[in-house]
Amino acid sequence: MIFKTINNDIKTASIVLGTDIFGTGLPENDAIELIDQYVEMGGNTIDTARVYGTMTGSYMSKSEETVGAWLKSRGGRDNIVISTKCAHPPIGNMAQSRLSLAEIEQDIDESLISLQTDYIDIEWLHRDDLNVPVEGIIDALNGMVKKGKIRCFGTSNWTGARIAAANEYAEKSGQQGFSASQIKWSAAASSPMYDDDPTLVEMSMNEYMYYSKSKTPVFAYASQAKGFFYKYHQGGVEALSPKAKERYMSARNIEIYKQLIMLCDRHNISLESAVLAALTSNTDFDTLCIVGCRTLDQVISSMSAADIALDYDELRGILGY
Secondary structure, eight states, X not given: OOEEEETTTEEEESEEEEOTTBTTTBOHHHHHHXXXXXXXXTOOEEEOOTTTTBOTTOOOBHHHHHHHHHHHHHOOGGGSEEEEEEOOOOTTOTTSOOOSHHHHHHHHHHHHHHHTOSOEEEEEEOOOOTTSXXXXXXXXXXXXXHTTSXXXXXXXXXXXXXXXXXXXXXHHTTOOOOOOEEEEXXXXXXXXXXXXXXXXXXXXXXXXXXXXXXXXXXXXESTTGGGHHHHHHHHGGGGSOHHHHHHHOSHHHHXXXXXXXXXXXXXXXXXXXHHHHHHHTOXXXXXXXXXXXXXXXXXXXXXXXXXXXXXXXXXXXXXXX
16 A cells, blocks of 8 residues: 655555445445455545535535444544535525635534544645635634644645645744645546636646646546546547546547556556556656446446556656656
8 A cells, every 4th residue: 555644644545445435326335344344455545525515404424424334333433534524505505605714614614523533634625715815714724723623634626826826824923734636637628618617726737837846646536537548448538428438538648548558568457446546656856646436346447456566758758747
């Protein structure tokens, strides 16, 4: 298992288990089996969010509650890295910001209850609002660290420019800054015409250059591109859903598919492993992949990339940077 270090002292598995559908799209008992399989294979980092599985009219996350049930039944809290997210706009109103100290602390307190733990290892701000000054956000998050509620914090769907501004203030004020970033990134590039959520931030040349310069670790979500390469490999265009075709079907991504297949043949690895290892083998900055799994086989398949370190020079053509 290849590990990356966050905030100088948090060792995280390069393959991170995402839990978006836990407790809703996947029953709790099945989800707990998936976590067991992931940990058995050497994984130690579970990613959830305050908004995952939150029902209308409720503030409790079914995903966090499922992870909390697993933690309570299995023990060994200090061996697991818990990653969760706060400050997501209210469901149905993505234009409303939730980045005040009171809102951040409310989310964190509710997460601690749902997760049945006394602290969160990595707390992420789920969305940004350019109208909110970074100074107050950094002050608020450092307050949560001082209270012992979180160990460190990162961003999700923030641009590099905003992270840089926040970390500059943190350094000048002698405080902790953002330790890592979650961004949408996979070997498959989304179509420029596909924009289902303008509040998401996807890897681009500008973003990549920021991470390369700052060495900020990246947790890549949607890292498997909704299974695009695997499904195309199994059945061609006909195997893709209408949404997958709209988002990923392009000459560029078919060329990347061909390069991935050559990579598989060269190193005798599976396509699933190659898709993830193309990111986790990055040497410009530490990269970790968040994977969403529904079955034990998918966990096993995803974790097959956990021990693979490829020569990054042969991956640059695949990632395009």
